[in-house]
Amino acid sequence: MQKTLTIIGAGRVGKALGKLWTQHQAFRLQDVLNQSPASARRATAFIGAGQPISDYASLQAADVYLIATPDDQIVASCAALAQTGLLSADAIVFHCSGALPSSALRPAIDQGAATASIHPIRSFAAPERVVQDFAGTWCGMEGDQRALAVLDQAFSAIGAQLVPLQADAKIHYHAAAVFASNYLVTLLDVATQSYGRAGIAPDVALQMMAPLVRETMENVFRMGPEAALTGPIARGDMATANAQWHAVTAANPAHGELYRQFMQLTAELAARRQPPKQ
Template identity: 55%
Template sequence: MATTLNLVGAGHVGRVLGRLLARQGGFAIGQVLTRSPASARQAVGFIGAGQPVERYDQLQAAHIHVLAVGDDQVGAACAALAAAVPLAGSIVFHCSGALASTHLQAARDAGALVASVHPIRSFADPAAVAGHFDGTYCGVEGDAGALAALMPMLTAIGAQPVPIDAGAKTVYHAAAVFASNYLVTVLDAALRAYQAAGVPEDVARRMAQPLAAESLANVFRLGAAAALSGPIARGDMATVARQQQAVSAWDGPTGALYGNLIEPTTALARRKSR
């Protein structure tokens, strides 16, 4: 007997999960509910299975309900689902990286097991992600019974589930921001600083690329402490002070960013020395 799934919200993440599960075998996509009938039809077309619906009361009972909605909609979507569909004995999970499964209390009160499953990928190109999903890490947490059922499902579509602490879900999500978003911000500061020294932007990118690429490679090969180099790692704090003063004189916010990075980098250097 196939495991039935309903999708509430079918943006990029929901569409990718739906397509992968529909193609896996052993899973049947039931109803797909999105903000508009048109987007629901488009989602079903991408997934290759399912029935587009317009309202929560058109959803039918299913083994698993996936809430692939925005973070600010998780609570409301869960409450609407619990009010419209019998959930006793089913599993409800959301895909938010920032919210814990505790935000699904309405489903739990209705008798469902709850969890969160957060695929750690950029979903800008859903078709590309669906075509190369193998090895994708997914942070998971929630009720033990829900995870026992979801772990094999995720493994079947090529994911690598990683249990996380629900109480640290926001810190967990911030890790991705540090590894991706803020990394871009720091690199932008480097590129602008090169340009302030008279280096053309295209040349600045070529100059920074080997430094950044080698540093990243060393972090993932050796660990962050061992990969650290530069004046703080050498204990040359006089150079650091001169740099902070010069950068602050050139651009105040970038100087503040430089200054804010001194203390954590000094702590990292102490770990390196140990």
């Protein structure tokens, strides 16, 4: 028999996962609890299953509960769920936060429920697209083995690739995703501003950077960071690097400090490279 699933906080993540599990018959969606009846109805309409509700008192007992609220509401939502009296030693409660460990679900743990965290490493800005191409998405997981055994099957059914995490070091896992995604965007914005000082319009700068960035990323993923590194520091041209540092600092001290730090880290990366084979 399919295990029943209730989603608390069916925003972009909850809606996309709910629809995927419904399509692949991994769970039988039961209740969808959102802050308002209207948003709950929109979520169930998107998913194509589930009973829309807007208060904890209306929840039915389920096998599995996904708390898909924003991170700062997860603990309070779990506490409200625990207060319903629906949880037991047979229940599973999990969240999809990349920053919070499964131990944040302490109210459910105190009721005997098994808890876990499964974090899909991708953007959910467009749930419709996520549903179409979720297969192959990497997901970091940690928590109770009983919970993970069930969730491993459910996520595998929709094509996820699961990787275990160290729960006590999860903040570093999430920081890695921020470096690779959010701060990459910021870095490209800094590059766009630097092009602007040379008289190049932002839209043109983005077009100029596109092939360079794409080829660099492809090289990193194909060869690794050490082999993919090019540029003045990689070839030992510190005079050019220092001239750029001084120029950037004169134009924008904050960007200059960022450039200095990247110089140091890039020199360390270059030092790790293996000498070419003879």
